[in-house]
Amino acid sequence: MSVIIETRNYKCTTKGVYKRHTDKETGNQSWVWLSRPIDLIAVYRVIDTGELFWEIRFECNDGWQRDTIHRTDATERNFSVLLKKGADVATWKTKRIINYLTEAETGTPISLQHSQLGWINHKRKNYYAHQQLYSADSTEKSDYIGEFNINKSGNYKRWLEVLKKAVVGHPEMELALCLGFSAILVGYINRILKLHIDSMIFHIAGNSTTGKTSAATVAVSGFGDPREGARSLIQSFNGTDNALTNLMANNNGVPIVCDETSLSLMGTQKLVNVLYTWAKNISKARLDKNSQMKPRSEWATTIITTGEGSLLDQINQNEGIRARVFELKNLQWTKSAKHSNVLVKELSKNYGHGVEPFVTTLLNYLPKEIQKAWDNETAEIEEAMPQSKFKDRIGKKFALITMTAKLLNETFDLNLNIDGIRALLVQQEIESIEEREIGPKALELIREWLLINRKHFYINSHDVSETQTIWGRMNINKNKQETEVFILPSIFKQMLDEKGFTDYSVVLRELDSMGVLIKERDAKQNKYSIRRVIKGIESSKNGVSTYGIKLEGAFIHTLLTPGEIQRQPRKGTKQPKATIENREPESVDIDDM
Incomplete structure (x- = not known):
């Protein structure tokens, strides 16, 4: 016994x-x-x-x-x-x-x-928590017990060999690798430097032949299991909003991929809420059954989503969310099916080996040195970016990607093309800027809406059909090639709501900043509206409140005035040759912008 x-x-x-x-x-x-x-x-x-x-x-x-x-x-x-x-x-x-x-x-x-991932503070020391705890000068041992499979598989040499042969030299794949490792810097900025920066969200859009799944695999392979599954770092987007939020809880430096956004059945508002929550690094405030506040989860990392279609096309015209979600569209991530197969096959067997050497390199630098490098990198990439009101915010995020590339080169001797990676990011911003900014987008949608609904407007005092409701009036000046439109407030707000704009006052503010809003000279009472007489509207003798917008071009077809009819060419009549003095401006039916 x-x-x-x-x-x-x-x-x-x-x-x-x-x-x-x-x-x-x-x-x-x-x-x-x-x-x-x-x-x-x-x-x-x-x-x-x-x-x-x-x-x-x-x-x-x-x-x-x-x-x-x-x-x-x-x-x-x-x-x-x-x-x-x-x-x-x-x-x-x-x-x-x-x-x-x-x-x-x-x-x-x-x-x-530990169940947390990324940067944590334990016994007044900073650690990077992964399979074990990593720090500059401590050997504290702790085992990971969280939900993800971040154990090492295969061997380090083979993983690095795959990167050097199948990633280096392909700018798109180099970018994918940097997206994944940038999670470590996002967590570092928030938890070590104590500076708030949103979690970065990148959406990789494209059909099945573009290699988006291979890009996602490359992004997370240095951290853990890239094979989609219950404990993988690549999760399905097909889940509730709470489940998708909980995936990020207590993660301060490990990338997470949510694959196939097309599978999501949540509505527009829930999708917007999920993206905002992801970016803001904290879960919603909730009460327990005793009406006490539940602890709120926090995180700071890089989140990658993939899908055949645009993620931003599924949400409303929200300028804030469009400045937080970066879409990488129309990129060919792999050069062939064979290239894609090699990456997925090899990295599905060899993963989890990149964290310790990368963190070791990062911890060789003092926090103040990292902050200075971030400032310098931000200034450099902002020089190449187009001007926009989000330039500073986006520049800081993109700078973390190129900083990551430099740290990867130092750690693994990869020789990544920094300029090529920077060019891809800048090109993404150039393509996104017009789509993202609310003012120009709203103006173009208003122009399109007016073309479709012109029958509801008095145009140069021409009457509206008795069978049509009256929405406002237009003044078209062909000589100046300019159109002024005055829209009743209730119709304006309804139109914006139908177009997916959540706050009409934001749209008015942006149109005003563009100089296309027609306002009262003394705009103290309501700085965005102007009174105009609209025939057919009761109590309109002294004018009614409208929103006035100035558009380039006489893009609405109008009837000719009697004077214009007299000047039209007649059959059998020889017309005088046009001179500078008697030449009439050409009639314009469609906007020539």
Whole structure:
């Protein structure tokens, strides 16, 4: 009968648990059997929360079993969690078994565990938490117990060989690699430098032959399992908004991919909410069943989504979200099907090897040196970016990508093309700027809407058909090639809502900044509206409130005035040759912009 463990008052052998008994009269000691064998084999402290857990082994009729319980379950009331698993802890034994395990705890070393990813602070030191904890000068050991498979697979040399042969030299794939490793810098900026920057969100759009899945695989392969699955770093976008948010919880430096946005069945507003929540690094405020505020999850990382179509086309005309989600469209990520297959096949077997060497390189620099490098990189990339009101915000984010490329070159001797990566980012911004900014986009949609609905407007005082409702008036000046339109406020707001603009006042402000809004000279009362007489509208004698917009071009077809009719050429009549003095401007039916 071998002894497994012995404490001050108890011992556990292969036959069971025994309590030391001392005879009060004789003082003789003996062992009294309590239960089948049960043993405390490990004590864990989760450094994220400071909580303790017991790992317990016990014998059942079908052999030895293991279970892990929270330290708070070591009470007579809660110990039934082991009873239902088959442990011999019947009610009358519970108190003594707990006393035995508590004594065993005092002689059991406490091992550390963590479920957070990325940058954390533990015992007043900064660590990068991955499969283990990494820091500049500490060897603290802690095992990852979270939901993702970030264990190393295959070998480091093969992973690096694949990068050098199938990624380096292909600018798009080099960019994909940088997107993934940029997560470490996003977390560093937020948690170490204590400067807020949104989580970066990149959407890779394209059909199945563009290699977007291969790009996602390259992005996350240095961190963990790139094979889509329950514990992979590549997850499906087909989930609820809460589930997609929870994927990011407590992640401060590991990239996450959400694949196939086309699978999402959530509506526009929920999709916008998810993207905003991702970018802002904190979950929504929620109450528990007792109306107490639940703890809110935080994160700071890089998030990559993929899909055949545009993600931004699925949301409304929200300028803020369009400045936070960067779409990489029309890029050919792989040069051939063979190229794609090699990447996916090899990186599905060799992954998780990039974190430790990259973090080691990063930690060779002081925080102030990283901040200075970020400032310099921001200034350099902003010089190449087109002018926009989001230039500073976007420049700071893109600078983290090129900083990542330089750190990758230093760490792995890859010789990534920094200029090529920067050019791809700048080109993305050039293509996105017109689509993103609300003012120009709204103006173009208003022009299109007017062409379709011109029958509802008085045009140069020409009456509207009695069968049509009146929405406003237009003044078209062919000589100046200019159109002024005055739209009733209720119609204007309805039109913007139908076009997906969530806040009409933002649109008015942007149109005003473009100089195309027609306003009252004294605009103190309502700086965006102007009064105009609209025939057919009650109480319009002194004018009604409208929103006035000035558009280039006489793009609406108008009837000719009597004077214009007299000047039209007639059959059989020889017309004088046009001169500068008598030449009429050409009639314009469609905008020539």
